[in-house]
Amino acid sequence: MRAAGERALPPDVLVLHAPGCTAGGTPWRQAFTAEGWRGRIMAPDLPGHGTEPAPLGGSYEQGLAVLWAVRLLQGRSDEDAPLVVVGELSSGWAATIVALAGRAKGLVLVDGLGGPWLSPSQLIGRGRDLLRTIADDPQAVAPAPPSGFDPRLGHGVPSHGSRSLAEQSAAELAVPVLVVESKESGVSPDQLEALLPHFSAAVTTVALPTRSPDSVVPAIAAWARRF
Numbered sequence: 691m692r693a694a695g696e697r698a699l700p701p702d703v704l705v706l707h708a709p710g711c712t713a714g715g716t717p718w719r720q721a722f723t724a725e726g727w728r729g730r731i732m733a734p735d736l737p738g739h740g741t742e743p744a745p746l747g748g749s750y751e752q753g754l755a756v757l758w759a760v761r762l763l764q765g766r767s768d769e770d771a772p773l774v775v776v777g778e779l780s781s782g783w784a785a786t787i788v789a790l791a792g793r794a795k796g797l798v799l800v801d802g803l804g805g806p807w808l809s810p811s812q813l814i815g816r817g818r819d820l821l822r823t824i825a826d827d828p829q830a831v832a833p834a835p836p837s838g839f840d841p842r843l844g845h846g847v848p849s850h851g852s853r854s855l856a857e858q859s860a861a862e863l864a865v866p867v868l869v870v871e872s873k874e875s876g877v878s879p880d881q882l883e884a885l886l887p888h889f890s891a892a893v894t895t896v897a898l899p900t901r902s903p904d905s906v907v908p909a910i911a912a913w914a915r916r917f
Contacts, residue, residue: 699771700728701796701917703910704762704788706755707736708779709847712839714740718776721903725911729771732762736781738840748834750847755784763793772917776910777802778901780849786859789867795917798868798910801901803885805876808851816848849876853885860888867893868913872901 705718714735722731735742736755745754759775766773772795777785782802789797808816824830829841850856860867867889871882886893896909 701772701774701914702730702770703727703732703774703776703914704759704794705731705733705776706759706778706781706784707733707739708781709736709739709750709755710843710845711739711778712844714742716740717903718907721907724904725907727907727911734758734762738834738843740839741837743837744834744840748842750843752780752783752850753787755781756787759784759788759793763788766793772796774798774910774914774917776800780804780847783850786863789865790859790862792864794865796866796868796914797863798870798913800870800906801872801875801877802849803869803871803875803877803882804850804852804856805881806851806878807853807856807881813851816851820845820848853881856885857888860885860893861890863889863891865891866916867891868910869893869895870898870901870906870909871895872898874901 703722705715707715707718715733718733719731736758738744738750773793774796775785775788775794776798778800779802782799783804785797785799785802788794823845824842827841830845834840871877894913898905898909
């Protein structure tokens with residue numbers, strides 16, 4: 691344990707980048723380094739991105755990023771620096787689960803609240819249209835490459851479209867939350883305003899023109915000074 695008066699360790703950061711980003715975690719690692727982040731920077735390439743091969747069986751599930759994060763966090767203890775977990779786009783749900791499981795002291799959602807909110811029939815239609823698009827792409831239906839970007843991911847991995855799920859998870863979060871929303875967010879300003887009262891923990895919102903790591907990381911660094 692740290693002695694009384696000893697300076698707290700700077701927070702570590704774990705970034706779960708957006709699925710479909712050909713550069714993987716590299717832009718996030720570079721942006722946090724350029725910002726002078728004093729803690730450990732973990733921004734891995736998720737399966738099917740960068741140098742990471744596609745998952746065994748080739749199926750991309752929402753829980754895949756959660757398992758990836760759990761493996762990275764093995765061996766951490768209460769004596770380690772506090773951890774801030776960042777989730778971009780549909781990886782925001784994975785980051786939320788990490789925070790709900792008590793593995794992080796802070797959560798950052800970068801266009802990661804889900805949305806747009808859809809009815810059950812709309813969700814089914816969205817999934818059907820995505821599968822049709824992938825099926826019509828010869829590169830996407832070919833065997834996945836042994837490493838590098840998987841062409842299937844170029845068609846995107848939709849965020850969850852359940853407003854109820856967003857509200858319930860917000861109510862259960864026990865750590866401070868930074869919500870970064872860009873013009874590319876699937877959640878409208880009115881929907882965001884309606885969701886905010888459901889957060890049980892302290893929530894800070896930041897609006898940015900884009901969700902590029904170079905734009906987002908300074909906002910994260912300013913918010914994370916509380917740790």
